[in-house]
Amino acid sequence: MSASSGVPDGRRPTLADVAARAGVSTALVSIVMREAKGASAATRERVLQAARDIGYRPDARARLLRSQRSRLLGVQFGLQHPFHTDLVEGLYAAAEPAGYQIALSAVAAGRGEQRAVETLLDDRCEALILLGPQAPAARLAELAGQVPVVSVARRLRPSIPGLEVVRTADDKGARQAVDHLVELGHRDIAHIDGGRAPGAADRRRGYRTAMNRHGLAEHIRIVPGGLTEEDGADAARALSADRPRPTAVLAFNDRCATGVLDVFLRCGIAVPDDISVVGFDDSHLARLAHIDLTTVGQDIPRLAQLAVGRAIARLEADETADETVAVGEQVIAPHLVVRSTTAPPR
Amino acid sequence: MSASSGVPDGRRPTLADVAARAGVSTALVSIVMREAKGASAATRERVLQAARDIGYRPDARARLLRSQRSRLLGVQFGLQHPFHTDLVEGLYAAAEPAGYQIALSAVAAGRGEQRAVETLLDDRCEALILLGPQAPAARLAELAGQVPVVSVARRLRPSIPGLEVVRTADDKGARQAVDHLVELGHRDIAHIDGGRAPGAADRRRGYRTAMNRHGLAEHIRIVPGGLTEEDGADAARALSADRPRPTAVLAFNDRCATGVLDVFLRCGIAVPDDISVVGFDDSHLARLAHIDLTTVGQDIPRLAQLAVGRAIARLEADETADETVAVGEQVIAPHLVVRSTTAPPR
DNA sequence: TCGACTGGTGCGCTCCGGGGC
DNA sequence: TGCCCCGGAGCGCACCAGTCG
Known part of the structure; x- marks a missing residue:
């Protein structure tokens, strides 16, 4: 059997085992294990040693069961x-x-x-x-x-x-993205949204507001998307067939943006030369130098x-x-x- | 307070609460909750109803504490x-x-x-x-x-x-990668290894064996790497300065390969035209169409x-x-x- | 009085032994 | 003899009320 230490049978050592070995009560062992006060330095060390000897580990579940918190x-x-x-x-x-x-x-x-x-x-x-x-x-x-x-x-x-x-x-983030794109000279900016995903409504609204504020109301274009690469890819396929094609896209998040990048790449649509892409989150994904995605960073x-x-x-x-x-x-x-x-x- | 249901005070309902409400013993409730046999269909339903009424959920920790398994x-x-x-x-x-x-x-x-x-x-x-x-x-x-x-x-x-x-x-995987590259016509194939990472030794050995078997012993080149993108990037920087530069690279894993792709991209070294890159794992990462990495798939x-x-x-x-x-x-x-x-x- | 220690109780549950129809 | 059901012990621990120098 794989019983390595201390207690005779395969059982996991308990407070009582430590107590028996150290020649003290279980209450004292409990005190020592919790680092509570009420034990002398000498006993404390003796108990700790006994615990080490038999490989004792407090049972987190029992502990939680007993203490209310x-x-x-x-x-x-x-x-x-x-x-x-x-x-x-x-x-x-x-x-x-x-x-x-x-x-x-x-x-x-x-x-x-x-x-x-x-x-x-x-x-x-x-x-x-x-x-x-x-x-x-x-x-x-x-x-x-x-x-x-x-x-x-x-x-x-x-x-x-x-x-x-x-x-x-999220609304502010979307606005920052649109502002950035407008500043670069873009007017035809599409948004691939997250549908019912968390944050999607606000990002959509932020996008709308920003577009309106820049007088680009007639360029508002919201494409159904989602939060996975696949969702982004689907949306990108739809977009790439559109005429006129937007010159920039704000994707719901980084994963979605990655899917967008994929499809554009495969269609021969160059990013950022033919079209700019912005993600959202600034997750590890966006930082991969090979993706190197402009994105709205969350802290x-x-x-x-x-x-x-x-x-x-x-x-x-x-x-x-x-x-x-x-x-x-x-x-x-x-x-x-x-x-x-x-x-x-x- | 945020006590929503059943029990008077803020306490989480217990077996005993359900038992009291259903007018049975806690043992019986236990039987019902465990879907063990020993309760009539009628009582079972009554107990279940009581449990639902007060929003009872078995305490996994107490349950595990008691049952030995x-x-x-x-x-x-x-x-x-x-x-x-x-x-x-x-x-x-x-x-x-x-x-x-x-x-x-x-x-x-x-x-x-x-x-x-x-x-x-x-x-x-x-x-x-x-x-x-x-x-x-x-x-x-x-x-x-x-x-x-x-x-x-x-x-x-x-x-x-x-x-x-x-x-x-892993050794076989590395061999498959080398075989593939050789089949494509490569001879100068480098390996970015994982150092002490799990699997690294075998992949390194597989690479060596395969190179030897193809009579490419003098082309064996092992660059220190690791399992992150950063490790791959470091290795790629080293490689890109090497003369002659290898025509193909087998990276330790997909993350590492991603770092390699990044650096090559930034250096203007085209993949796969100037150099081929193979990863390992076939994780989600490799499947991102934008990365679209040839890789050794693990099942x-x-x-x-x-x-x-x-x-x-x-x-x-x-x-x-x-x-x-x-x-x-x-x-x-x-x-x-x-x-x-x-x-x-x- | 105080620090060092202990016995006993119960957290929420499972399960055994037993009892009643 | 079944099937239903109950009482009670105890899983490993924390913590309270004490006891002892």
Whole structure:
């Protein structure tokens, strides 16, 4: 058998095993393991040594079961979204120093948001951080009734109790993109939108507003898209057949923009000479030098930091029965990152 | 407060709450919730209704604490590795139908493998599935002494007890790549290696063997690389200054190859006209039409399926004290995927 | 009085032994 | 003899109320 250490049978060592070996009570071992006060330095060392000897590890589940707080933040994210994995990295960085743990639950092919959230809840996460959730607002409101929920990168009515929103000013981002393109001399600027994806409505609106403001109302052209490369590719195929063809395209996000680049490349439409392309997110993807996408950057570390901060604030507020911390919504400014997929029209 | 349902105070409903409401014992509710036999259809419905009424959800942690089995598979993966996220998708698909849960733990900036594994162990995972682990073999052996460990995509001595290996025949993959390039007419083929990364040694060896077999021993050129885009970029910069410049490059993996493509692009070295590039993995990245990388494909669904299968086999074997299931190593054949980054030299 | 330590209880659940029709 | 159902013990731990110098 693969029992390596300490306890006779294959069992995993427990507090009691350590206690027996150190010749103290389980309560004392608990004190030592939690680094609580109430043990002398000498005993502390003796207990620690005994724990090391038999390879003891506290059982996180039992620990959480007993202590009312779990200090666990459940995170739902899209496995294949570079923007999400970038965010997750930031969430870890923000949560662990604050003494909170992150429980990940991925949304992937064959594993929807419903299932992702359920496993998080079953694991007794104290709060949920949802990255770009697509569930109906009603469902999120229902969730928020059970546990504090932070929605990242999706706008929602801030009035929903228990629900915090951390997001980028998507409309402003779209406006920045349009401004940049207009400044380069473009007038015929199309937008490939994200449909019902989080942020899509605001980006669409920002695009419209900016176009109007530049007196380009008659050039407004919104092509149905989505958040994957495939969606971008479909839209690009439609666009490339259009006459007149736009001289610039603002895609819903970086993945979508990548799909657009692909199709143009294959059609012999040069970027940025024949057409300029702008993405959204500034995820790892956009930074790949081979793609080198001009894009609207979201401040990912900041979003992550705020998301964790809001979740924790919520929890500590619940603890003190103090509801005044309700902020509801944090909106972060985006910033345009100019790379090589935009240029003046010719 | 945000208590939405059922139980008076903010508490999360428990078995006892459901039992009280349905007028039965907690034991019976447990039976119903587990879908075990021992309850009449009528009571079952009544209990279920009560559970729905108060919004009851079983506490996974308490459940696992009590039942000796946790049916939890801990997965360590690299957040930013497309190959890993692809694998994770496959792991979910393989585990859930088999009645096992997946607990994810990411390796990211500021969060090393050690930490990733520790949280998995603390959560009482029954087995560990490590994607491309970089830890020393001794450390993995130690881990395998505590719990069944499956190493995916990293070769290890199969004789380590408790350790299963599921991997691609990396040497064969490298050979396929070289064969392809030679067939196209290349002779001066360089290899950007992965250093100490999982699989790197085998790919390097496969490359060497293939070159020798084709009588190209004097053209063997191994450039230090790594598994990120940055590593690839560094190597490409070195290569592009070399005289004579190779006419083809086999990169350690897709990410590395992407970095190579970037640098060549910026240097005005045309791919595949001036130089051919081959990646490894066939992750999402390689399939992006804009990258459209010729690459050595790993059979990701198969690897995932096998990893889960081996872990489970291990567990069920431990259960019956039957050690004959020890297989140790499963090696899967790779297959070349030809896309647009390879062509005859000119 | 205070620091060092312990016994006992219960977190939410599973499961065994047993009882009633 | 079934099938339904219940009481109660205990998983590994945290934490309270104590006891002892």
